[in-house]
Amino acid sequence: MKFLLIGQGLAGTLMGFRLERAGHQVEYVDAPEQTAASAVAAGIINPITGRRFVKSWRIDELIPAARLLYTELEDFLGVSLWHPQPLIRTLYNRGDLNDWQARSADPGYSEYMEDEPATGRLPELTQPVFAYAGVRHAARVDVATMVAAFREKLIAEGRLTSGVFAYDQVPALLGADAGARNGNPAYDHIICCEGWRARFNPWFADLPHGGNKGEVLIVKTQAPLLNLMFKHRVFLVPLSDDTYWVGATSENQFSHEEPTAKNRTFLADRLAEVLTGTTYEIIDHRAAVRPTVKDRRMFLGTHPDWPQLHLFNGLGTKGASLAPCGSQWLADYLLAGKPLPEEVDIRRFNQPLR
Ligand SMILES: Cc1cc2nc3c(=O)[nH]c(=O)nc-3n(C[C@H](O)[C@H](O)[C@H](O)COP(=O)(O)OP(=O)(O)OC[C@H]3O[C@@H](n4cnc5c(N)ncnc54)[C@H](O)[C@@H]3O)c2cc1C
Structure with missing residues (x-):
């Protein structure tokens, strides 16, 4: 299948890597002149947080997934990313x-x-x-280096369009008119990974985006x-x-x-x-x-009326630890029909979960 990813920060990079590895074609639109959280983050993975010393959500599952994915990316990109410290x-x-x-x-x-x-x-x-x-x-992930090295590869392979994505192109790119596929779609799926700027995405405007x-x-x-x-x-x-x-x-x-x-x-x-x-x-x-969310959980899921339009966002303050599992959950859902964990499914905000 052919995917278009809007945004190539941490979320877009990990999502695209998983899809490519599963044999799919992935192209990107990204606006590198905008500031991105991924370029500024320290990439700290901290299992015990806050003044009350609470274990981070699902950390027992997140750390092994993070270690595996970031070390695979180290081999793929030839850069050092995973630093247990x-x-x-x-x-x-x-x-x-x-x-x-x-x-x-x-x-x-x-x-x-x-x-x-x-x-x-x-x-x-x-x-x-x-x-x-x-x-x-605990560990530190060199998120900025990873995103930059991945971007270089995309540019060399002609798979990254530089610029701000115009959201009114979505129906045409999906070969659809008023929600029904009727032509040759340029892409089978579009995944929106714009970080906090998802609040300007009219297709997911109803969600409680924070920043x-x-x-x-x-x-x-x-x-x-x-x-x-x-x-x-x-x-x-x-x-x-x-x-x-x-x-x-x-x-x-x-x-x-x-x-x-x-x-x-x-x-x-x-x-x-x-x-x-x-x-x-x-x-x-x-x-x-x-890119924060009021209940401090990710945004994963599909537009209610557009089954080929998806969202991967809401990584908040803990993107380095959350994104490896988040991208796995979204890939399993899109490629194998596996349900998303209810806590991260965007339907928690607008529709009862089945
Ligand atoms: C100061 C700071 C410190 C942090 N420290 C840590 C930390 O130690 N550990 C940790 O786990 N997390 C940390 N984080 C959080 C972490 O950075 C984020 O969770 C994560 O980077 C978010 O990744 P993202 O891909 O969703 O968004 P971003 O990194 O913001 O990337 C989004 C991309 O989408 C592009 N884009 C947006 N709209 C469009 C459009 N319409 N068209 C084309 N492109 C578009 C943007 O240009 C950008 O490149 C920190 C964040 C900040 C700000």
Whole structure:
């Protein structure tokens, strides 16, 4: 079958890779001049999140699927993408420590939680903290490198049209008029993967699209510092030997997608509070919008009146861990008729699920 994917960020890349591997033809439209969340994300996979130390949704299933798919993509693209890395987080006070210890006694938690993690040079580089805790099975995915390498391949193979997709082309491309196929379709299926800009897609306008703007700093140090990810109010994530990702801010209300001076100061202040044992230089400041959904679950599924028009969106703050399983569920549904998990099926918002 022949597929057109609108958007080639993390969602479009993983979806297209799965379809190609299953023997299908895949073409893309993408607007590279727009900011994309995938170009800004650290790609952290964090099994234990939030102040209450809760296990991420379906994480036992998501991590093995992510490891498998990203390592397959490493071989396919010839780039390094999957970086298992310890994640150390600060426990700020006695209450945090008690909560952490209580949580680690809950069923299914102990394999992800470590009370006395190896901290390397962290104590000499950062301000003293009440206690450190370790999250096991954390990783970082180099999402930006993956999307860029995949894009290069698509361009070389003439399979990527650069520009903003015009949504009124959908019926003609599907060889349909008023919903009935009546000609030679250019594509058998169209899958919309536009990230937060899906809110401008009139075919799926009824869904409760959200958007959460995030800003990050990239800093460079004199010499390599850490080979672990550290969360102390903000995340400090090693990217290469001497550059670090620092972030991120989170804003549901925003008037533009550009980085702001206010958030640069906010992040720089947070970093200065924590990274006290070395000098560094801020070399970049980036912003993008996360595609969020109010119930924090993905958007997967098919347009109610157009059976060849589909959506893969809503990856929110956890795209790196969610997208490998999400793309598998959508591929199984499209290619083998397997039902989508109800929690991610877009029919949860407008129609009773059968
Ligand atoms: C600051 C920040 C930090 C983050 N950190 C992490 C993290 O550590 N771990 C994690 O798992 N997730 C993280 N995320 C979330 C993650 O980035 C997203 O979940 C994921 O990248 C979303 O991928 P996507 O493909 O849906 O959207 P995007 O990456 O935004 O890609 C959408 C693509 O579609 C294109 N497009 C849109 N409309 C059209 C159109 N009409 N025509 C043509 N092309 C179109 C866009 O140009 C873009 O290329 C972070 C996000 C941000 C902003």
